[in-house]
Amino acid sequence: VLSCSCLPDSRKDDAPPCTAENKEVIERQCNVLKSDKFKVCHSLVNPDDFIDICIYDMCQYDGMKSALCDIVQVYVDTCKNHGITIKWRNSTFCPLPCPSRSHYKDCVSACPSTCSDIFASSLCEKTEDCIEGCECDDNYVLSNGKCVPLSSCGCRDDDNNYYSVSSLWSKSLTSK
Numbered sequence: 001v002l003s004c005s006c007l008p009d010s011r012k013d014d015a016p017p018c019t020a021e022n023k024e025v026i027e028r029q030c031n032v033l034k035s036d037k038f039k040v041c042h043s044l045v046n047p048d049d050f051i052d053i054c055i056y057d058m059c060q061y062d063g064m065k066s067a068l069c070d071i072v073q074v075y076v077d078t079c080k081n082h083g084i085t086i087k088w089r090n091s092t093f094c095p096l097p098c099p100s101r102s103h104y105k106d107c108v109s110a111c112p113s114t115c116s117d118i119f120a121s122s123l124c125e126k127t128e129d130c131i132e133g134c135e136c137d138d139n140y141v142l143s144n145g146k147c148v149p150l151s152s153c154g155c156r157d158d159d160n161n162y163y164s165v166s167s168l169w170s171k172s173l174t175s176k
Contacts, residue, residue: 018059029068030054033075037088041079050075069094089132098134101147108135115143115153116162
């Protein structure tokens with residue numbers, strides 16, 4: 001006969017490691033999840049556990065804002081899995097930094113236009129799913145992770161091989 005038993009949980013209480021000074025401020029910041037902006041999801045995803053995790057993490061990391069932004073992102077992602085999309089970032093609350101010549105959007109194509117495929121976003125399989133992220137400004141496309149002017153993109157040959165402007169320039173020099 002096999003018998004299994006659990007050992008008692010002897011860990012000390014997992015109270016957030018806050019100082020008296022920062023606990024109230026951190027609780028107020030984490031309670032943003034109870035605000036009207038997130039209310040549309042409350043009936044599907046209770047924010048209380050997320051708030052508790054937020055308070056614990058922010059206390060653990062001395063009020064680090066990225067801990068707040070990370071847990072809000074997880075809450076928003078959980079809501080999205082339940083069919084609720086929440087627009088929550090802005091220029092002052094958890095802004096998503098974008099590289100030069102690009103800007104933040106809460107819904108961008110999962111397949112952006114690039115130098116090697118400038119029509120990617122229009123030919124991409126149309127779904128209701130989009131992702132938040134950075135989108136190149138008008139007349140710019142992605143090339144090696146950076147937004148470059150469309151005019152600096154290369155071209156394709158008859159076999160659909162892509163050539164960057166720099167490779168075309170060096171080929172024209174070597175062929176003369």
